Amino acid sequence: xTATPVAExxxxxxxxxxxxxxxxxxxxxxxxxxxxxxxxxxxxxGLPKSNVLYYVGSKQKLYVTLLERMMARWxxxxxxxxxxxxxxxxxxxxxxxxxxLTRDHPRGSRLFAAEILGGAPFLQEYLRGELRDWVxxxxxxxxxxxxxxxxxxxxxxxxxxxxxxxxxxxxxFEAQVLGITDRNELSDEDYQRITEFLCTVIxxxxxxxxxxxx
Numbered sequence: 423x424t425a426t427p428v429a430e431x432x433x434x435x436x437x438x439x440x441x442x443x444x445x446x447x448x449x450x451x452x453x454x455x456x457x458x459x460x461x462x463x464x465x466x467x468g469l470p471k472s473n474v475l476y477y478v479g480s481k482q483k484l485y486v487t488l489l490e491r492m493m494a495r496w497x498x499x500x501x502x503x504x505x506x507x508x509x510x511x512x513x514x515x516x517x518x519x520x521x522x523l524t525r526d527h528p529r530g531s532r533l534f535a536a537e538i539l540g541g542a543p544f545l546q547e548y549l550r551g552e553l554r555d556w557v558x559x560x561x562x563x564x565x566x567x568x569x570x571x572x573x574x575x576x577x578x579x580x581x582x583x584x585x586x587x588x589x590x591x592x593x594x595f596e597a598q599v600l601g602i603t604d605r606n607e608l609s610d611e612d613y614q615r616i617t618e619f620l621c622t623v624i625x626x627x628x629x630x631x632x633x634x635x636x
Contacts, residue, residue, distance in 0.1 A: 439477055441467040443491070446484050451529040454536060455485055455544070486544050489537055492530040493548075495523055496586070497556060505566040509573050510630045513585075514621050520589035521617045525608075528593035535594040557582055574629030581628065588620055 445466035449458045460481050464471040478484040499519045503512050524531055537545060557579060564578035592599055592608065600606065608616075 435477070438467075438469060438473065441469065442474055442477055442484070443488065446478075447488055447527075447529050447533060450485060450488065451533045451536075455481075458485075460484075482544065486548075488530065489534055489545055490548060492527065492534050493553065495527065495530075496520055500560050503560065503563055505563055505570075507563075509564070509567045509628075510625060513625060513628065513630060517585060517589060517621050517624060518617055520585060521592070521613060521620070524589055524593045525613055528596065531590050531593035535590065572630065576628055581624075585624065588624070592616060 442463065446458075446463045449463050449466055452458075453462070458481065460474055461471050463481075463484070464474045467474065474484075478487065499516045500512070537543075542549060560582060561578035564573070564581065565575075567573050568575045592613075596608075599608070605612070
C-alpha cells in the first residue's frame with residue numbers, strides 16, 4: 423500500500439523533529455546555550471537552518487523544550503502514583519528508571535545541570551509552576567504513606583531531591599566517577615551495582631517496609 427501524502431508528511435516531520443532534538447542536545451551540551459547556534463544545530467541535524475526554525479521556532483524555545491523533555495522523562499515513573507501503591511515498589515522503580523535514563527541520556531542530564539548551575543534563567547517559570555506543583559502532589563502521597571506506617575516520616579521533598587541528585591550524579595560528574603574509580607567507562611555491571619546500592623540505601627533510609635526480594 424502506498425503511503426498518502428499526509429502520512430508521508432507526518433513521518434517526515436517526526437523524523438526531522440527527532441533529528442533536530444538529538445542534534446540540539448549534543449550542541450547545547452557541548453557549547454552551552456550562549457555558545458550554541460541554530461546554524462550549528464542545523465548542520466548536526468543535516469537540515470537547512472530554515473527547516474530547524476520552522477519546526478522549533480527559535481533557539482530559546484528549542485533549548486527549553488529539551489530541558490522540559492528531560493524532566494518529563496525523569497519523573498514519568500511517579501506521574502500516576504497513588505496512596506494505594508506500595509512505596510517500596512514505587513521508589514525502587516523510580517530509582518531504577520532514573521539510573522537507566524542517566525545511562526541512556528547523559529547529555530540531557532548534563533544540559534539540565536548546567537542550566538541549574540547557571541541560575542536556571544530559562545526555567546524559572548517551569549520550576550516555580552508546573553514542577554513545583556508536581557513535587558507537591560508527589561509529596562502528599564509520600565506523607566500519606568508515612569501516616570499509614572509504610573515509611574518513616576521523612577521530608578518528602580528532600581527525598582525527591584535526593585533521588586534526583588544521587589542518580590544524575592553518574593552522568594553529571596562522570597569524569598569524577600571515572601577518574602576516582604580508574605575506569606574508562608562504567609560497565610553494565612557497574613550500573614547494576616550502583617542501582618542496587620542506591621535502592622538499598624535510600625529505601626532503608628526512608629524506613630520503607632515490604633520491599634520485594636529477588
